[in-house]
Amino acid sequence: MKYRRLGSSGILVSPICLGTMTYGSPVRENEAVKLTHAAIDLGINFIDTANVYEGYSRVLGSPGGVAEEILGKALRGKREKVILATKVGGPNGPGPQDVGMSVTTILNALEASLKRLATDYVDLYIIHWPDKHTPLETTLSAMETIYRQGKIRAFGVSNHMAYQLCEFLWLADKYGWPKVVSSQIPFSLLKRDFQNDLEFCVDHDIAVTPYQVLQGGLLTGKYKSGKPVPNGSRLDESPGWLSYPLVPLLDQMDATESLAGEAALTLPQYSVAWSLAQPAMASLIVGVKSLAQLEVAVEGAKASIPAEILVKQDAITPPPYRHRAPFSRPHQN
Numbered sequence: 001m002k003y004r005r006l007g008s009s010g011i012l013v014s015p016i017c018l019g020t021m022t023y024g025s026p027v028r029e030n031e032a033v034k035l036t037h038a039a040i041d042l043g044i045n046f047i048d049t050a051n052v053y054e055g056y057s058r059v060l061g062s063p064g065g066v067a068e069e070i071l072g073k074a075l076r077g078k079r080e081k082v083i084l085a086t087k088v089g090g091p092n093g094p095g096p097q098d099v100g101m102s103v104t105t106i107l108n109a110l111e112a113s114l115k116r117l118a119t120d121y122v123d124l125y126i127i128h129w130p131d132k133h134t135p136l137e138t139t140l141s142a143m144e145t146i147y148r149q150g151k152i153r154a155f156g157v158s159n160h161m162a163y164q165l166c167e168f169l170w171l172a173d174k175y176g177w178p179k180v181v182s183s184q185i186p187f188s189l190l191k192r193d194f195q196n197d198l199e200f201c202v203d204h205d206i207a208v209t210p211y212q213v214l215q216g217g218l219l220t221g222k223y224k225s226g227k228p229v230p231n232g233s234r235l236d237e238s239p240g241w242l243s244y245p246l247v248p249l250l251d252q253m254d255a256t257e258s259l260a261g262e263a264a265l266t267l268p269q270y271s272v273a274w275s276l277a278q279p280a281m282a283s284l285i286v287g288v289k290s291l292a293q294l295e296v297a298v299e300g301a302k303a304s305i306p307a308e309i310l311v312k313q314d315a316i317t318p319p320p321y322r323h324r325a326p327f328s329r330p331h332q333n
């Protein structure tokens, strides 16, 4: 496994990160524990969870905590082997302090996560979503407090745009507070909205750790136009988790699958390799239901895609428009 830097934290992480959003259901506790151990045995040292995760049972505002509890059991005796990330800010109860990024919510949520995870520190604490009701200074002052207490080793954000990352960096400079080290965004070869933000992350040493790189399973080739939905797939078990207009995407995927063939890769391997070839990528968070699915992701992380195929991919699933200077200047060092 070739490890990559997690931005300015200096922490080294595997290019595949184990996602745990399905821990509880459909991945039951026993299976989840085995899967976590198998991932560690494969060389995966990075695990992503959140205080709200409880598998397909989740509804907005339900208490969460299921995935963290399972991980707490799975990591007994193995805690030091992994870089553990969890998140705060998503709604996990009906109360006014059960959502958002106030100091009260963060401090309470962290204590609850540490208890469930059966650990006294989190390696990477992630702000799950922007909270427009709390000034960034307030949120960052809480991050600084728990960082100084040694309860978190670094902090990152999720679902934030580049201008919001910029505000975090600016405030960290202003007050001497810890810098944001990672950005977790939805990103895949089918969903490239954040593409233009990646260069900002390169320039400011922010690690990108995208989620849904397999687009919930669409990018594995298991769904085909005119063919029945496979039994036991996400579209079969929890269609709400795959709310994309499938038909146009299926056409793009057929074309993408042919390109994967040119690179001598399967579609899921190719999708993983494509994402890892993008700027600022540190580790891809993949959701899996079995060891076999995890092994596919790990194989994809070892592959590389020739430049001419990457160009052909841009014609099938183009990047978002980007305004560029109509000239270039030589560097002046």
Ligand SMILES: NC(=O)c1ccc[n+]([C@@H]2O[C@H](COP(=O)([O-])OP(=O)(O)OC[C@H]3O[C@@H](n4cnc5c(N)ncnc54)[C@H](OP(=O)(O)O)[C@@H]3O)[C@@H](O)[C@H]2O)c1
Binding pocket: 018, 019, 020, 021, 022, 048, 049, 128, 158, 159, 184, 210, 211, 212, 213, 214, 215, 216, 217, 218, 220, 222, 232, 233, 234, 235, 268, 285, 286, 287, 288, 289, 292, 293, 294, 296, 297
């Ligand atoms: N920060 C956020 O807001 C946020 C949001 C969403 C997710 N996440 C993180 O990202 C992780 C991944 O998200 P995700 O599970 O939605 O997306 P994903 O990784 O794109 O999709 C995972 C699903 O694809 C299918 N799959 C995976 N590998 C496969 C293979 N080799 N062959 C066939 N099918 C395969 C499996 O579903 P089936 O076998 O059931 O079809 C699996 O559950 C989560 O666990 C979580 O840690 C973060």
